[in-house]
Amino acid sequence: MKRVLVLGLDGADPALCRRWMDDGALPNLRALAAAGALLPLESVTPPATFPAWTSCVTGVNPGRHGVFDFTEMVPGRYAVRFVNGSFRRAPAVWDMLSRAGRRVVVAGVPATWPPEPVNGLMLSGFDSPVATSVDASFVYPRARAAEAAGWRFADFQEGRIGPGWHAEALRRLLLGIEEKERILLNWVRSEPWDFFMSVFGESDTVSHHFWMFHDPQSPRYPGPNPFSDAIRDVYARLDAAVGRIVEAAGPDTLVIVVSDHGFTGAGITVVHLNNRLAEMGLLRYLPGGGRDSLLKRLGLSVVPERARGALFRRLRGVAGGAESRSRFGGLDWANTRAYSEELGYFPSVRVNLQGREPQGTVAPEDYEAFVAELCACLREWDVVADAVPRAKLYSGAHVDRAPDVVLSLKAESGYAPVCVRARGGGALRKLTEAEYPGGKERGMNGVHRNPGVLVTNRSVAGGPAGPSLLDITPTVLSALGVPGPEMEGRPLFAPGMGTGGAPPADGGDGGAHPYSPEEEALLEERLRSLGYLE
Numbered sequence: 313m314k315r316v317l318v319l320g321l322d323g324a325d326p327a328l329c330r331r332w333m334d335d336g337a338l339p340n341l342r343a344l345a346a347a348g349a350l351l352p353l354e355s356v357t358p359p360a361t362f363p364a365w366t367s368c369v370t371g372v373n374p375g376r377h378g379v380f381d382f383t384e385m386v387p388g389r390y391a392v393r394f395v396n397g398s399f400r401r402a403p404a405v406w407d408m409l410s411r412a413g414r415r416v417v418v419a420g421v422p423a424t425w426p427p428e429p430v431n432g433l434m435l436s437g438f439d440s441p442v443a444t445s446v447d448a449s450f451v452y453p454r455a456r457a458a459e460a461a462g463w464r465f466a467d468f469q470e471g472r473i474g475p476g477w478h479a480e481a482l483r484r485l486l487l488g489i490e491e492k493e494r495i496l497l498n499w500v501r502s503e504p505w506d507f508f509m510s511v512f513g514e515s516d517t518v519s520h521h522f523w524m525f526h527d528p529q530s531p532r533y534p535g536p537n538p539f540s541d542a543i544r545d546v547y548a549r550l551d552a553a554v555g556r557i558v559e560a561a562g563p564d565t566l567v568i569v570v571s572d573h574g575f576t577g578a579g580i581t582v583v584h585l586n587n588r589l590a591e592m593g594l595l596r597y598l599p600g601g602g603r604d605s606l607l608k609r610l611g612l613s614v615v616p617e618r619a620r621g622a623l624f625r626r627l628r629g630v631a632g633g634a635e636s637r638s639r640f641g642g643l644d645w646a647n648t649r650a651y652s653e654e655l656g657y658f659p660s661v662r663v664n665l666q667g668r669e670p671q672g673t674v675a676p677e678d679y680e681a682f683v684a685e686l687c688a689c690l691r692e693w694d695v696v697a698d699a700v701p702r703a704k705l706y707s708g709a710h711v712d713r714a715p716d717v718v719l720s721l722k723a724e725s726g727y728a729p730v731c732v733r734a735r736g737g738g739a740l741r742k743l744t745e746a747e748y749p750g751g752k753e754r755g756m757n758g759v760h761r762n763p764g765v766l767v768t769n770r771s772v773a774g775g776p777a778g779p780s781l782l783d784i785t786p787t788v789l790s791a792l793g794v795p796g797p798e799m800e801g802r803p804l805f806a807p808g809m810g811t812g813g814a815p816p817a818d819g820g821d822g823g824a825h826p827y828s829p830e831e832e833a834l835l836e837e838r839l840r841s842l843g844y845l846e
């Protein structure tokens with residue numbers, strides 16, 4: 313095999329791929345698997361888009377590449393900042409290939425903004441802070457940006473999920489795949505490349521918003537409805553794109569179709585982690601809470617809901633920290649020992665640690681014992697499957713970017729509870745039927761799960777452990793005969809053919825390119841519409 317083509321289908325689930333390959337809806341994936349394999353692919357914790365794709369393109373765990381989420385805590389503050397490709401602390405597969413003189417095309421991989429000076433072409437992922445795709449800043453080299461015209465960054469956006477929203481979102485998702493396919497086909501055919509990688513996000517977005525419509529077993533299923541095939545239709549459209557791109561790539565191409573995580577349905581149990589910590593006596597709220605303080609401070613509480621979006625866009629500099637205020641507002645820090653960011657896809661708890669948090673209450677010498685006790689107490693709660701200190705999950709120089717305690721929640725008949733932000737009230741509640749579609753304060757109706765999927769046109773060597781997302785980069789390097797640094801993943805096709813060569817690059821904090829407040833505000837809007845923020 314002379315070249316390697318990696319096509320990412322964000323959030324594609326192995327069970328759905330198998331089912332729809334069997335019933336004929338995904339003929340191109342079926343043909344690839346018939347020549348090679350379809351396997352579940354172990355993801356990372358959390359099985360979320362940024363850490364998972366970053367592990368895929370580096371071959372190392374988040375403790376080494378440093379990307380745990382699409383945000384990270386700002387040192388010394390109760391605030392988060394949005395991360396991007398410049399926060400990655402391990403070399404990516406395209407760095408190693410470029411340095412070895414191989415030609416690469418990389419398009420739409422999440423957490424790759426700003427575009428990197430590769431030996432070839434790079435179009436950044438949806439973390440690009442561009443309002444529309446006619447902005448050259450997301451393409452390297454910039455002079456090639458015109459060829460990317462039409463590339464969409466989740467433009468179905470905006471506002472509340474209500475009548476007509478789903479039909480329009482589905483239409484735009486299908487259109488987005490068509491536009492990307494056109495741009496990619498042009499590059500597959502006209503660029504000289506050894507390595508070509510692109511990620512489609514549409515499979516993730518459709519699963520977040522349409523799961524309840526397609527799954528009759530879901531406790532949120534509304535009965536027969538016009539969107540029961542929405543996820544299947546997006547998978548089928550992606551399968552057609554995969555087929556055309558693979559054909560254009562030609563013979564002698566190693567094809568690796570991969571997802572960063574799978575999907576399952578959300579249940580109707582809502583978990584409010586901070587309320588639980590308050591019940592445990594570890595957290596206290598300020599009187600009156602802080603949830604709407606920004607709106608109140610700006611005197612916007614009387615602004616009609618529909619006008620707020622426009623107003624916020626005009627006040628971007630002010631609104632840029634809205635996510636921080638939503639996560640950390642309303643807490644009485646002097647009386648709080650542990651707190652949660654209450655992220656739906658990453659249930660976790662942080663210690664309010666002296667010397668790290670601005671108003672820390674737990675002394676550094678008590679940290680280990682406090683964390684152990686916190687884990688033990690959280691495990692006693694019947695919705696918690698496990699609670700573990702971060703050191704059990706991660707290794708490397710950047711483990712300290714992770715939350716102190718990582719939880720997994722117990723699914724009910726396969727449907728995951730949703731972790732949602734609250735200030736006060738009970739720790740558990742059930743959604744009402746009107747809340748089933750999800751959205752603000754309700755979670756999404758489809759949620760990530762581990763594993764993702766691997767479909768390839770070459771048979772995978774068996775082993776005691778199944779393939780992992782961390783194996784993709786070593787596999788690509790091995791197939792192209794390029795040595796890489798020491799990685800945790802292993803090549804999938806050639807047992808014994810290790811990498812090894814340069815020592816691991818595990819840098820400090822230099823080189824990060826944080827977003828401006830304006831860019832942050834734009835990303836907040838996009839992430840909200842994609843279903844990441846609530």
Ligand SMILES: [Zn+2]
Pocket residue numbers: 322323360361362516572573
């Ligand atoms: Zn994803």
